[in-house]
Amino acid sequence: MMEKLLGYKSPIYGRRTAQLKVSPLGFFEARAFLPGYSLEEFVRAYGILGGTPAYLLEFDDSKSIKENLRAYFRPDSFLYGDARFVLMEELDEPRNYFAVMEAVAGGKTTLGEIMNETGLERGTVAKYLSILTDLGFVRREVPVTASRKSRKGRYYIGDPYFAFWFRYVHPNVDLIETGQGDFLVELVMGDLGEYLGWVFEDIAKQFLIELNRTGKLPFKFTKISRWWRKGEEIDLLALNERERKALFIEVKWKDLSERKAKGILKDLERKSRLVGLDDWEKSYGILAKCVEGKEELKNEGWLVWDLEDFESLMEKPK
Secondary structure: OHHHHHOOOOOOOOOOOOOOOOOOOOHHHHHHHOOOOOHHHHHHHHHHHOOOHHHHOOOOOOOOHHHHHHHHOOOOOHHHHHHHHHHHHHOOOHHHHHHHHHHHHOOOOOHHHHHHHHOOOHHHHHHHHHHHHHHOOEEEEOOOOOOOOOOOOEEEEOOHHHHHHHHHHHHHHHHHHOOOHHHHHHHHHHHHHHHHHHHHHHHHHHHHHHHHHOOOOOOOOOEEEEEEEOOEEEEEEEEEOOOOEEEEEEEEEEEEOHHHHHHHHHHHHHHHOOOOOOOOEEEEEEEEEEEOOHHHHHHOOOEEEOHHHHHHHHHOOO
16 A cells, blocks of 8 residues: 555655654563563563554453463454455465465575475575565574675564464464364464564564663674574674674573573583684673573673563663
């Protein structure tokens, strides 16, 4: 609709004074829609709904996630039908686009993996990914130390609502359409912990950006993303290239003992040496659901955060 309204043939072409692409709310802004949930439960809700207000309003925070999913997995549900409606409106060949997005949602993140999963040719997949990226349904990431033109790009669904829909709903349409939504709820609840690992990484990135904005990190970073090379991966690497400072972060959607957290941080130190920032000033941190012995780890020089710190951040006025 907006392309037609602002296009060359439109009567108002060239007359707009400004433009704004309205994106879904971030995790911390979306929190206000479901205040009845604990923060841990809200992470689950955000992983299912994303930050679009219309979707957030569909959940009732006086009910459990499981109860809300039962309502979601009904043939007449708004949450069930809207993903298909939005994509059908935006895309000319929805079947192939759906196949690409389902592959990405299922963890096939490279061009080759998506080709193998969908059976589509390289040029076709590249074209569909380009269009989906332009529309904001998919995002492309490269290692934070690489050029944007790097061939090491990976693809991820851009919004949790669509990631969840393509991972669990689209492949199981028959269950929903035949009234077996309760069975699908059980399948989803059994797998949700693994799925939320990806979601929590994105939430952690938002958290660190907020800390960066308010000057609560060892330095102000100018870029932050994943890093990977030859089977090794760092969840988040934040850089200030002018000051030659780096912050390495591991993200775990788990409760961690002090011993386990320290082991993860020691391995993070090892992986940091593979990045090639030999003469940079380095800091190391971990972000998890809950970290036992958090203060002791901080006293040893590590940066440590968990959901308790999220609560503290949200309680403070902006």
